[in-house]
Amino acid sequence: MNVQLISPLEPSDPFLAELARLESRLPATEPPWLRAVRRRALARFGERGFPGRRDEDWKYTDVSTIAERPLRVALPGVGPLGTGAAGIEAGRIEAGEWRYAGLECVELVFVNGHCVSTSADINYFYDRGALPERTTLAPLAAMLSNAPPMLRSSIQRMADAPPDAFAALNAAFTADGAYLAVPDGVALDVPVHLVFLSAPGDGPVASFPRIYIHLGKEARASVIESYIGMDAQENLTCAVTEIIAAAGARCDHYRVQREHPRSYHVGRLSVSQARDSEVTSFSIACGARLSRQDIAVRLEGEGASVALHGLYVGEGRRHVDHHTRIDHLLPHTNSEEHYKGVLDGRSRGVFNGTVVVHPDAQKSEAHQSNHNLLLSGEAEIDTKPELQIHADDVICSHGASVGRLDPDALFYLCSRGIEAPVARAILTQAFIDEVLARLPIAALRLGLARDLGSAETSAELLSALI
Amino acid sequence: MLAVHDLEVRIAGKPILKGIDLEVGSGEVHAIMGPNASGKSTLAHVLAGREGYEVTAGGVTFDGEDLLALSPEERAHRGVFLAFQYPVAIPGVNNAYFLKAALNAGRKYRGLAELDAIEFLNLVKEKLKLVHLDEALLKRAVNEGFSGGEKKRNEVFQMAVLEPRLAILDETDSGLDIDALKLVAEGVNRLRDGQRSFVVVTHYQRLLSYVVPDRVHVLSGGRIVRSGGRELALDLDAHGYDWVKVAAA
Ligand SMILES: Nc1ncnc2c1ncn2[C@@H]1O[C@H](COP(=O)(O)OP(=O)(O)O)[C@@H](O)[C@H]1O
Numbered sequence: 001m002n003v004q005l006i007s008p009l010e011p012s013d014p015f016l017a018e019l020a021r022l023e024s025r026l027p028a029t030e031p032p033w034l035r036a037v038r039r040r041a042l043a044r045f046g047e048r049g050f051p052g053r054r055d056e057d058w059k060y061t062d063v064s065t066i067a068e069r070p071l072r073v074a075l076p077g078v079g080p081l082g083t084g085a086a087g088i089e090a091g092r093i094e095a096g097e098w099r100y101a102g103l104e105c106v107e108l109v110f111v112n113g114h115c116v117s118t119s120a121d122i123n124y125f126y127d128r129g130a131l132p133e134r135t136t137l138a139p140l141a142a143m144l145s146n147a148p149p150m151l152r153s154s155i156q157r158m159a160d161a162p163p164d165a166f167a168a169l170n171a172a173f174t175a176d177g178a179y180l181a182v183p184d185g186v187a188l189d190v191p192v193h194l195v196f197l198s199a200p201g202d203g204p205v206a207s208f209p210r211i212y213i214h215l216g217k218e219a220r221a222s223v224i225e226s227y228i229g230m231d232a233q234e235n236l237t238c239a240v241t242e243i244i245a246a247a248g249a250r251c252d253h254y255r256v257q258r259e260h261p262r263s264y265h266v267g268r269l270s271v272s273q274a275r276d277s278e279v280t281s282f283s284i285a286c287g288a289r290l291s292r293q294d295i296a297v298r299l300e301g302e303g304a305s306v307a308l309h310g311l312y313v314g315e316g317r318r319h320v321d322h323h324t325r326i327d328h329l330l331p332h333t334n335s336e337e338h339y340k341g342v343l344d345g346r347s348r349g350v351f352n353g354t355v356v357v358h359p360d361a362q363k364s365e366a367h368q369s370n371h372n373l374l375l376s377g378e379a380e381i382d383t384k385p386e387l388q389i390h391a392d393d394v395i396c397s398h399g400a401s402v403g404r405l406d407p408d409a410l411f412y413l414c415s416r417g418i419e420a421p422v423a424r425a426i427l428t429q430a431f432i433d434e435v436l437a438r439l440p441i442a443a444l445r446l447g448l449a450r451d452l453g454s455a456e457t458s459a460e461l462l463s464a465l466i
Numbered sequence: 467m468l469a470v471h472d473l474e475v476r477i478a479g480k481p482i483l484k485g486i487d488l489e490v491g492s493g494e495v496h497a498i499m500g501p502n503a504s505g506k507s508t509l510a511h512v513l514a515g516r517e518g519y520e521v522t523a524g525g526v527t528f529d530g531e532d533l534l535a536l537s538p539e540e541r542a543h544r545g546v547f548l549a550f551q552y553p554v555a556i557p558g559v560n561n562a563y564f565l566k567a568a569l570n571a572g573r574k575y576r577g578l579a580e581l582d583a584i585e586f587l588n589l590v591k592e593k594l595k596l597v598h599l600d601e602a603l604l605k606r607a608v609n610e611g612f613s614g615g616e617k618k619r620n621e622v623f624q625m626a627v628l629e630p631r632l633a634i635l636d637e638t639d640s641g642l643d644i645d646a647l648k649l650v651a652e653g654v655n656r657l658r659d660g661q662r663s664f665v666v667v668t669h670y671q672r673l674l675s676y677v678v679p680d681r682v683h684v685l686s687g688g689r690i691v692r693s694g695g696r697e698l699a700l701d702l703d704a705h706g707y708d709w710v711k712v713a714a715a
Pocket residue numbers: 477478482500501502503504505506507508509
């Protein structure tokens with residue numbers, strides 16, 4: 001394909017120059033198709049540019065601060081760790097301050113999108129049996145020179161038909177990430193924890209990790225993606241995850257976004273599900289200055305079911321946006337979605353949950369809820385359920401609410417001697433706990449409860465009771 | 467200990483309490499009786515520090531300190547406790563967690579070491595027996611899905627754990643059968659030590675046969691229209707409130 005013909009970008013375009021700068025650092029073994037794909041993706045991006053307020057999907061989320069600043073892609077092979085990170089010491093990687101106490105897992109660590117775990121690190125998990133032999137877990141960079149056909153078509157698809165500008169940018173600039181393929185009938189005993197650390201380079205940098213998860217028939221896996229800001233200032237993380245679940249597969253996916261309060265985070269999760277597969281997603285967003293999370297699920301086989309759980313926490317001037325879309329394409333597909341938000345200070349939350357029940361999706365069920373707690377007079381939430389139902393024999397429901405802490409409950413707690421700020425924290429925690437209680441991994445549940453501000457969680461006391 | 471003088475309170479501009487005088491000495495039990503809507507709960511709430519009440523005249527001191535200037539939690543730290551007529555359900559807040567936070571907040575105020583989970587559980591298990599509540603109740607959310615009787619006993623249970631210096635019981639006996647009523651009475655009587663004081667708001671004299679009051683006051687139309695010894699409660703039971711209203715007119 002002639003790249004010049006479809007590219008509306010000027011040869012002098014800074015993004016093209018940035019791509020050339022990135023590629024000069026990438027291994028010469030990268031196949032030509034991949035380099036062509038990157039240029040096609042950049043062309044797709046160039047056609048429309050960053051979304052503006054007139055794009056319905058971005059009405060409440062202004063990305064001009066991202067659009068207006070120069071793009072500096074974090075390069076591999078630069079900095080003390082070869083990661084484009086100037087400000088992170090190897091010791092901090094060893095210390096693993098992001099780990100969840102007591103969580104047994106397989107861990108891959110990335111700095112600014114580039115994997116810093118070695119093949120020896122990964123082999124350790126194979127040797128211990130934490131990763132079954134026929135399962136492949138590898139840095140994406142290691143898979144690209146000889147990409148399996150499914151991976152290759154996924155990369156091409158995202159480049160040629162990117163769902164939005166950020167997906168196009170990710171397709172253009174991604175050079176690493178994670179690849180997990182679990183063969184038919186294989187179950188992983190422990191979760192895979194993908195840790196994405198964001199650290200300053202010689203200025204703010206942008207990282208574009210890509211995560212590809214393929215579960216064979218009846219395969220099972222849990223994957224945790226943690227996005228952690230380490231003094232990362234105004235970095236941009238733009239991540240794309242794809243989950244493909246074959247018939248009867250089961251995937252639990254956890255996404256924890258705890259970026260630096262001055263940074264930007266845009267993430268996309270695309271899920272396609274075959275017959276009788278089950279996917280559960282938890283999206284926890286409690287960091288960044290501006291974050292946007294898109295989740296798109298396609299229920300493509302009869303009996304497929306998905307549950308999307310989410311929690312967003314806003315404080316200061318944070319902007320936190322979740323857009324989800326679930327397509328019910330075939331009969332007997334089920335979805336449930338429960339998102340909650342807590343917004344304090346002058347933060348702003350956006351929740352948009354679209355569910356499309358297609359004409360063929362009879363006997364399907366879709367339930368959605370979005371409940372928000374505003375802790376200050378200046379915090380705001382825009383919540384919009386969007387149910388598009390094109391089949392008649394279906395059960396659908398949705399509910400949204402925006403509320404404040406119950407003054408009667410506050411008075412009750414204070415009348416027993418609990419200080420007002422503690423009483424507010426207890427009630428807020430109760431609101432949050434409802435989401436955390438659904439997390440099936442106890443270590444993650446406790447770790448997140450602690451991260452979200454309760455010194456001693458009720459869960460700990462409860463375990464003492466039992 | 468507690469001195470209410472000429473207290474006038476309005477809700478949304480409407481006068482509800484119209485000049486209350488009440489002195490409760492150390493170790494005393496005072497009963498407040500009176501018809502519905504006479505202002506009993508309003509008085510209880512104002513003493514505990516609930517918002518939404520406008521004090522237009524008079525005042526309240528507790529051990530000589532201006533009680534109305536204190537926040538609800540400061541009042542609790544001084545030893546004021548209100549057993550609510552309608553305890554609020556708080557979904558998601560574990561009962562044990564809540565009570566431990568309350569107990570330790572008070573201990574911290576008094577300069578005592580906070581109790582850890584085990585010490586706390588040992589303490590509360592004793593107190594649960596007192597009100598015949600099941601331990602399972604500790605694992606539930608505060609008052610959520612509690613029956614009317616369980617809510618009332620939970621209030622008495624909290625009182626037993628927090629050991630207040632002045633407990634105000636707002637119709638804690640309403641809707642209880644005789645056995646539950648005896649448990650409530652026992653909860654109060656066990657705490658009586660000659661120092662602690664009680665203000666018991668009730669409709670019926672039946673609680674007062676178990677918790678014997680030093681003084682009985684009749685609140686009607688926002689005023690204390692009559693005060694007397696425990697025999698006043700018996701008279702009220704026999705004749706209803708009409709005769710006190712007439713007497714007050
Ligand atoms: N929040 C409120 N807003 C308006 N009126 C109230 C409120 N609370 C109580 N009142 C009124 O104050 C009066 C006294 O109520 P209350 O103190 O609850 O009486 P009691 O406990 O003696 O039955 C009643 O007329 C009641 O309707």
